[in-house]
Amino acid sequence: MASATVNPDLQKERQRATFDADQLTYFLYDGPANTRRKRYLQNLAVQETEKYKFRPIATLSQEQQYEQALMRSFISGQLEDRLELKNAKELSFLREAVAPQVAVPYGLHMSMFMNTLETQSTEEQKARWLPLAKSFRMIGTYAQTEMGHGTFLRGLETTATYDAKTKEFVVNSPTITSIKFWPGGLGKTANCCIVMARLITRGHDYGMHPFLVQIRDLDTHQPLPGITVGDIGAKFGFNSNDNGFLRLDNVRIPRDNMLMRYSQVLEDGTYVKPKNDRLTYGTMTLIRSNIVGGAARSLSMAVTIAVRYSAVRRQSEIQPGAGEVQVLDFQTQQMKLLPLVATAYALTIASRNMAAFYLRVRQQIEQGTLEELPQLHALSAGLKALSSWQATEGIEACRLACGGHGYSHASGLPKLYGTGTPLVTYEGENTVMMLQTARYLVKCHGALQQGQKLPSLMKYLEQPPGGSSGLDPRLDLSDLVTAYQHRAARMVSDVSAKLMSAASQGQKPYAAWNSNSVELVEAATAHSEAYVVKSFVETVSTFSGKLCSVMETLCRLYAVRGILKSLGEFMQDGYINSQQAKMLRSCLADLLAEVRPNAVALVDAFDFPDAVLDSALGRWDGQVYQALYDYAVNSKLNEKQVLDTYHKYQRPFMESQWKKNTTVAVPARL
Numbered sequence: 001m002a003s004a005t006v007n008p009d010l011q012k013e014r015q016r017a018t019f020d021a022d023q024l025t026y027f028l029y030d031g032p033a034n035t036r037r038k039r040y041l042q043n044l045a046v047q048e049t050e051k052y053k054f055r056p057i058a059t060l061s062q063e064q065q066y067e068q069a070l071m072r073s074f075i076s077g078q079l080e081d082r083l084e085l086k087n088a089k090e091l092s093f094l095r096e097a098v099a100p101q102v103a104v105p106y107g108l109h110m111s112m113f114m115n116t117l118e119t120q121s122t123e124e125q126k127a128r129w130l131p132l133a134k135s136f137r138m139i140g141t142y143a144q145t146e147m148g149h150g151t152f153l154r155g156l157e158t159t160a161t162y163d164a165k166t167k168e169f170v171v172n173s174p175t176i177t178s179i180k181f182w183p184g185g186l187g188k189t190a191n192c193c194i195v196m197a198r199l200i201t202r203g204h205d206y207g208m209h210p211f212l213v214q215i216r217d218l219d220t221h222q223p224l225p226g227i228t229v230g231d232i233g234a235k236f237g238f239n240s241n242d243n244g245f246l247r248l249d250n251v252r253i254p255r256d257n258m259l260m261r262y263s264q265v266l267e268d269g270t271y272v273k274p275k276n277d278r279l280t281y282g283t284m285t286l287i288r289s290n291i292v293g294g295a296a297r298s299l300s301m302a303v304t305i306a307v308r309y310s311a312v313r314r315q316s317e318i319q320p321g322a323g324e325v326q327v328l329d330f331q332t333q334q335m336k337l338l339p340l341v342a343t344a345y346a347l348t349i350a351s352r353n354m355a356a357f358y359l360r361v362r363q364q365i366e367q368g369t370l371e372e373l374p375q376l377h378a379l380s381a382g383l384k385a386l387s388s389w390q391a392t393e394g395i396e397a398c399r400l401a402c403g404g405h406g407y408s409h410a411s412g413l414p415k416l417y418g419t420g421t422p423l424v425t426y427e428g429e430n431t432v433m434m435l436q437t438a439r440y441l442v443k444c445h446g447a448l449q450q451g452q453k454l455p456s457l458m459k460y461l462e463q464p465p466g467g468s469s470g471l472d473p474r475l476d477l478s479d480l481v482t483a484y485q486h487r488a489a490r491m492v493s494d495v496s497a498k499l500m501s502a503a504s505q506g507q508k509p510y511a512a513w514n515s516n517s518v519e520l521v522e523a524a525t526a527h528s529e530a531y532v533v534k535s536f537v538e539t540v541s542t543f544s545g546k547l548c549s550v551m552e553t554l555c556r557l558y559a560v561r562g563i564l565k566s567l568g569e570f571m572q573d574g575y576i577n578s579q580q581a582k583m584l585r586s587c588l589a590d591l592l593a594e595v596r597p598n599a600v601a602l603v604d605a606f607d608f609p610d611a612v613l614d615s616a617l618g619r620w621d622g623q624v625y626q627a628l629y630d631y632a633v634n635s636k637l638n639e640k641q642v643l644d645t646y647h648k649y650q651r652p653f654m655e656s657q658w659k660k661n662t663t664v665a666v667p668a669r670l
């Protein structure tokens with residue numbers, strides 16, 4: 001990433017780094033060869049996309065955004081074919097550079113639709129559908145959420161009623177609230193979808209199951225009879241995606257359009273139960289695992305922008321008369337940004353472990369072993385929630401840390417927030433996800449009380465209550481992990497005790513659950529944080545040399561900042577005492593100062609090309625003022641010096657005001 005003139009402050013930042021940022025980049029992208037390949041693909045994608053001179057997406061109408069997103073996918077498709085790309089990671093790097101932070105209408109086809117076909121269809125169904133889906137003859141989406149229900153899946157109202165006479169299902173949206181609402185790409189792009197509907201056969205309702213429903217003609221793209229489909233209108237962000245609605249009026253589909261890998265309906269209408277009825281939820285679990293990595297990447301982009309800008313931005317003095325300083329030299333600015341750099345790395349590492357765990361359990365499921373499914377569900381739900389909360393809050397904090405220019409779309413930060421914040425809601429609303437994790441934690445606690453052994457991830461709950469932390473100013477990494485585990489174990493134990501005590505006083509379990517749900521969410525958050533800290537510590541311990549010491553410092557910063565944010569939870573049972581709390585506060589200041597010289601190198605290591613950051617403030621060369629000026633000059637409003645609106649509205653308005661006082665003498669020039 002060479003540039004003719006790099007801002008001297010950024011240049012100095014890079015020279016003063018105490019470690020080789022490339023080594024960290026190699027870690028992030030799995031070695032030098034893969035890094036070179038990633039750079040090659042992204043450079044190519046950027047060069048190709050630049051030819052189209054796309055206008056910034058924020059300046060476009062909803063229709064234009066949708067059109068631009070489709071064009072970007074078209075460019076990506078051409079490149080993918082030319083390069084014969086198959087590898088999932090390579091595809092994701094290419095697509096990231098062709099459509100940076102653009103929610104493309106085929107997103108749901110390529111993720112949830114394909115995955116549901118692959119994991120929930122029989123071999124015969126796969127043979128029938130996958131070639132059509134892979135060649136984009138079928139373009140699908142995942143239609144689960146309805147107007148009335150997104151979270152409570154047992155409340156879905158869409159029905160698929162089996163008609164044994166014709167060997168068909170009749171799929172129906174019986175009420176306004178049963179209309180499918182929100183699925184990505186559903187409005188205008190998809191010609192079919194997985195409809196999640198309540199299966200009814202022989203008069204019995206078996207709950208939510210997946211069905212393949214064609215909604216548009218494969219040739220004319222016109223909606224089929226019985227289908228009312230469209231776009232749901234402008235949203236907070238994501239406007240390049242045609243999130244849609246779908247109303248099904250007694251639409252008939254063949255029996256074998258039900259995805260029958262796990263449960264089946266035989267020709268005579270007999271229902272065959274799955275081994276575990278939660279297997280139907282499998283696609284959501286995959287996407288939740290992926291969201292952890294997506295959240296980490298969005299936050300990494302935001303901190304890259306904010307840290308580089310803070311190194312370039314000079315404003316105010318620290319020492320009177322000594323000249324204006326880089327705003328990154330203010331301790332308060334370091335406090336805003338450096339823990340977020342640490343968070344970006346912490347989540348990146350956790351997401352890798354999450355992905356590996358997902359793959360392992362998925363392989364077991366393929367072989368019919370479901371033992372680790374509850375653990376996978378609990379971990380993916382908790383990490384999905386934690387990572388998307390931390391990333392969303394972090395992106396907004398980065399925007400605020402960039403002052404006025406952060407508010408401009410030129411900063412790239414509003415776009416990151418717009419595509420980042422729905423992660424909190426979709427694929428399982430975060431509070432609801434934390435409560436799922438809490439449900440598992442309480443179960444584990446109960447199992448422990450009965451003397452059962454816990455799975456490895458939960459072993460830490462076995463530690464005896466009480467005790468005190470060994471934390472001292474050396475901030476031993478294992479002491480930090482133990483502190484997080486102790487806090488989570490204590491919170492799980494406390495809230496479990498409350499539930500048991502409520503039960504012994506005759507309170508119904510559901511009522512006790514609800515009246516303790518704030519604490520349950522807190523306990524699940526503590527558990528998820530303990531996992532992230534442990535993953536971070538275990539990973540940095542595998543580094544060596546200067547990189548190791550830089551990453552250990554960053555890891556300490558993440559952990560110490562987290563303790564101080566929730567200090568009450570660590571001190572409640574006296575595990576951390578007030579002396580240690582004081583000590584941690586001064587350690588935090590030291591850690592900020594220690595990370596400061598490496599701040600720019602740490603974000604450089606994420607290796608985002610400028611086009612991916614799409615930010616005037618986050619440019620690699622630091623030429624932010626020229627970029628901001630270019631962005632301003634290119635505003636649509638500047639295309640003409642005097643706009644038609646001047647004659648249409650402004651002038652008549654001014655004249656109406658002049659009439660009120662005709663005696664004012666108006667000079668030719670002011």
Ligand SMILES: CCC/C=C/C(=O)SCCNC(=O)CCNC(=O)[C@H](O)C(C)(C)COP(=O)([O-])OP(=O)([O-])OC[C@H]1O[C@@H](n2cnc3c(N)ncnc32)[C@H](O)[C@@H]1OP(=O)([O-])[O-]
Nearest residue numbers: 144150151152153154278281284285373377426427428432
């Ligand atoms: C790019 C992306 C675009 C976006 C796309 C979307 O948003 S698509 C739309 C995304 N929409 C959403 O994400 C919707 C979010 N809502 C849901 O996922 C569910 O309705 C629910 C989990 C909230 C409750 O479900 P419920 O009422 O059926 O559950 P319950 O609480 O009564 O628990 C029963 C048992 O099931 C277990 N279990 C649950 N889930 C899983 C799982 N995945 N795996 C394994 N197990 C699971 C649970 O642990 C419990 O086990 P236990 O303790 O009995 O042994």
Ligand SMILES: Cc1cc2nc3c(=O)[nH]c(=O)nc-3n(C[C@H](O)[C@H](O)[C@H](O)COP(=O)(O)OP(=O)(O)OC[C@H]3O[C@@H](n4cnc5c(N)ncnc54)[C@H](O)[C@@H]3O)c2cc1C
Nearest residue numbers: 142143144145149150151182183184422425426427428431
């Ligand atoms: C950009 C975007 C894309 C989407 N894409 C798709 C898609 O492709 N396919 C699809 O099917 N859906 C999609 N969705 C829908 C999404 O999955 C749902 O919005 C999500 O699951 C949350 O459900 P909800 O909207 O019903 O929220 P609600 O459940 O109504 O949440 C409202 C509030 O109620 C609280 N609440 C609800 N239940 C509980 C509970 N049990 N305990 C405590 N609090 C509770 C929540 O915490 C929240 O604060 C998308 C949504 C968005 C924003």
